Amino acid sequence: MTTVEFERSSLALGDDIRAISILGATGSIGASTLDLIKREPERYRVESIGARRNAAALAKIALEVGARHAVVADPAAYRELKDALSGSRIEAAAGEEALVEAAQRPADWIMAAISGSAGLKPTLAAIERGATVALANKECLVCAGSLFMRRAADTGATVLPVDSEHNAVFQALGSGDRADLKRAILTASGGPFRTWTMEAIKAATPEQALRHPNWSMGPKVTIDSATLMNKGLEIIEAHHLFSLRSDEIDVLVHPQSVVHGLVEFRDGSVVAQLGSPDMRIPIAHCLAWPRRIDGPAKRLDLAAVRELTFEAPDLNRFPALAIARRALETGGAAPTVLNAADEVAVAEFIAGRISFPAIAALVEATMESAAKRDLLAEPTGIDAALAVDHIARSLARDLLPEIAVKAS
């Protein structure tokens, strides 16, 4: 199919049909997105779907939704994908470059849910062609936020936040003008260790840290929720999404995860978005934006919930939050280093090689080490950001023995 043919078929779609692509189709965000699409198949045409390596699951989805193109990032999974799609008219592709090509294909709306640094280039490719990008990948904004938002402004791309907290702030902002915003408040469940003593937290096991009280998510983000690093990364995202300074972004611990985010306007009004902890709510908001569609999530019944509680985060027991905020305030590549060191630290913790407090300690030490080596200049592009990411991971690994001893 040539580009001209793509454009024609895209134009032939009615106003009410949205051509969409889903990068990260086999993960939990992808599953929630597909659940919504399959409820009203007549509203959507699926252009391309992509995944890291789960070819069997991807092929099943591609056949189910009638995608035109399916791509696995891992070339080793190509054969399986190709075989599973044989007999269909669905194109199969593989490799990092194919994932970028998938993002370049003509979809009005792209779900960018490939996690980790693998999501950077495809997401940027969608932004470069001015698409509407539902952004679920944290790393784009944490590692190269200035670049992403600048390119979106230049190309006219729309970045819609999928994260429940940022989506809540985005929705609440609809009640006023950005110019009248005083601060945004991101809520945090507080994770499984919210009520634990410092002593108990020191001895926390991966199994304990992986038990998130409200949301069902992947292991990396679940551990990040336990350290509150996740909320720190979200502060950095909010900075880029809403052009807010660090001191304009607050975090509020709210164990019930019903209020997802709030904004305070200059007149004292606080507007909040609430909902059941179901990712289909923010995804439905992004999918239909600027309109809304019916959602299958359980309706929020506050009389049944009965009680919502709020508390300030404890930076002594959860230092990662303060470390992340410092990275944002330092600027340049500091958030890139933060993110890379955290990935190494979380993997080491899950593998049982470092303690829970060592996660924050390793991230902090890596940032100090990177600062000493003058590695914190603003990355000029994705490749520069990926280079910093690479170096930061090495630094973190080098620091591991020292941190393991200190934090034990």
Place this chain on the structure above:
Amino acid sequence: MTTVEFERSSLALGDDIRAISILGATGSIGASTLDLIKREPERYRVESIGARRNAAALAKIALEVGARHAVVADPAAYRELKDALSGSRIEAAAGEEALVEAAQRPADWIMAAISGSAGLKPTLAAIERGATVALANKECLVCAGSLFMRRAADTGATVLPVDSEHNAVFQALGSGDRADLKRAILTASGGPFRTWTMEAIKAATPEQALRHPNWSMGPKVTIDSATLMNKGLEIIEAHHLFSLRSDEIDVLVHPQSVVHGLVEFRDGSVVAQLGSPDMRIPIAHCLAWPRRIDGPAKRLDLAAVRELTFEAPDLNRFPALAIARRALETGGAAPTVLNAADEVAVAEFIAGRISFPAIAALVEATMESAAKRDLLAEPTGIDAALAVDHIARSLARDLLPEIAVKAS
């Protein structure tokens, strides 16, 4: 001053200066409005201020804010007003007609806070000339809501809700389209008797009923908060303001009065407005709308509030809520009768002549009596609504002895 002169001086105002009038300037809503205006006097020019009869307080305000025109509804207060304003260039006037004339004078924005049926004609006069009307008077929508909203639609007048609950719904609606709204939820503090048993409520005194837990308001609305009739009247207001059916308007008891109102969209998102219980927040919203201004209210600190609780209203202990909803569902003049009977009942209760449960009983009996007499046809205009109001008060008074016996 002729009309032409008025128009010229109005045109001479810069874009950022708002010519405003405040009807009900000496009450608590008036005081909050004036507090906001006095903080930024360069933004406002005060055209006219009006009050029922407190001439001394009104004259003091008029001199303070440099109003052009001051009017008391009660002609007996005219001399005192005139004398207090002598030597100034402020025009003094008195009488119901003068209040209507005050509303007709050229102000871009009018606070309609004259309580009771006395507020109907002046508020309609402001609507008739297509002004922006900040509506604090409940009776306009309860007694003649269809008429008010139809005239506003015809003249292009903007009706901004001042009541904290409706203002909250109005703000929350900014996050989406009216077409995507599934329901609106008005919160209620539950009043001073929220946790009382039926037996205890039966013996409640006016002193006990006048102790509102969160808001400082006039005696009528405070008693209405204790019976939940206030929330019933607000359901009727919400029906007119937002074109919602009775079954699309829910009430949620929320003792902390921090969440003022919520809307649920079809995708499952719930958007709420929160704030300290300070009427300057919704008034500031109306005053600056569609922009926002800095507000002096205490900032909401949810970590300090710590806990928000919610429960369904108990219609057994608080039957007034169900009676009001029935009035809305009956339609026509039923809400007009409801409101008139409630005014009589509350006055009798405050005077110690009927019990607390007799308030709802009297309202219900009056509605039944009015239905039997075929008095529930939709009022065709303000005078028809006022006539129904008048008859309903007589009916209520006639029923008093019977109710006093039954409910004791």
